[in-house]
Amino acid sequence: MGFELTGFDLGAFVRRTLDEDLGAGLPGGGRDVTSESVIPGDARFSGVMDTRDAVVVAGLPIAAAFFRALDPGMTIDILVGEGEAASPGTSLMRLRGNARAMLTAERSALNTVQHLSGIATLTRAYVDAMGGADCVLLDTRKTIPGLRHLEKYATRMGGAHNHRMGLWDAAMIKDNHVLVAGGVAEAVARARRAGVARIICEVDQIDQIEPALEAGAHHILLDNMAPDELAAAVQIIAGRAATEASGGVNLSTIAGIAASGVDYVSVGRLTQSAPAADIGLDFTPLTD
Known part of the structure; x- marks a missing residue:
């Protein structure tokens, strides 16, 4: 074979x-x-x-x-x-x-x-724990050096989808990028001006969402938000970008997080702690 x-x-x-x-x-x-x-x-x-x-x-x-x-x-x-x-x-x-x-x-x-x-x-245990929510499980880049392709293959076998394969296939703007750029809007705008085709922007406050969207983010990563806050964020975004929940996700919390209405939930421990x-x-x- x-x-x-x-x-x-x-x-x-x-x-x-x-x-x-x-x-x-x-x-x-x-x-x-x-x-x-x-x-x-x-x-x-x-x-x-x-x-x-x-x-x-x-x-x-x-x-x-x-x-x-x-x-x-x-x-x-x-x-x-x-x-x-x-x-x-x-x-x-x-x-x-x-x-x-x-x-x-x-x-x-x-x-x-x-x-x-x-x-x-x-990975399959996490998919099952989502309880049938209309939501996709994602892996992360938290892989053993040299084994990323194999580990991400294994998450697919378990029913997850792959997030970024590396640093090359999407921009992921996180807090340190925002800190240097001077704000969420400016960080996203710089990625847009550079011609990046797919821009993911992490936010940990509701008031960061609108600036990220207005600057042209394609995907909003909602970091360490409770399910009610995630649901509010999904309402604000209203389909203008993909939504992802990250942080604080385990087998006991993923059902509530997935039910908030986000498109994706990402879990680092799929590869980090299996x-x-x-x-x-x-x-x-x-x-x-």
């Missing part, structure tokens, strides 16, 4: 990750000393990856790429689709191939699936 993600080089990611684990380029590195010393080179294993938690699955094609990098002829069956829910005890992947390759790739493959499935699972899913991999020696 192929895996393509805009802006992400799967082959390079697999090579870097395996090289890190194998100690490539370090004195004595570049090898799995345990597997080489204990497992015969022609030994073969079958393996089953399963989940001990209830999870939303993300990252199985990436895990398969780790195994195939070390044994291109390995037989791999992915049993659960990306973004699908799996109950405890569900088999996610079956493998059959070179034993050393499986053992060497095991930790890199599991780390990736556990981390991404943890993000997807937490626990790894409990997913394991068990092997059986083959005699054929």
Whole structure:
């Protein structure tokens, strides 16, 4: 099964990750000393990856790429689709191939699936907690350096939409930009004069909304406002820009925030604080 993600080089990611684990380029590195010393080179294993938690699955094609990098002829069956829910005890992947390759790739493959499935699972919990409000969950840029494309992929598998991918695809005017520019209106106006196509402006006071709109903001981020204040802000904006609630959002508060009428709710902890899913991999020696 192929895996393509805009802006992400799967082959390079697999090579870097395996090289890190194998100690490539370090004195004595570049090898799995345990597997080489204990497992015969022609030994073969079958393996089953399963989940001990209830999870939303993300990252199985990436895990398969780790195994195939070390044994291109390995037989791999992915049993659960990306973004699908799996109950405890569900088999996610079956493998059959070179034993050393499986053992060497095991930790890199599991780390990736556990981390991404943890993000997807937490994201789905937030989507469900919104209670069916006509509102979209967004992630943020609070990602582990080097893993942004994968982590934001995982939030999509959980049912969220991506906010900015980086600093390049929209202007997000926050309090420090406003401080330097001298006010919300001037900060937004500068972005407009620079020809920025999409301008998000953060406000933490109701009286900042109108100046931001008049200066040409396309998206108003309402920071750390209670649901009643958010509802008032939505009435003031009245469809002239997209509205987003941010700050103070957790599983117990998101329903009330989403019900305020905002278009979006953004949650940094989707990528910042998701626990790894409990997913394991068990092997059986083959005699054929």
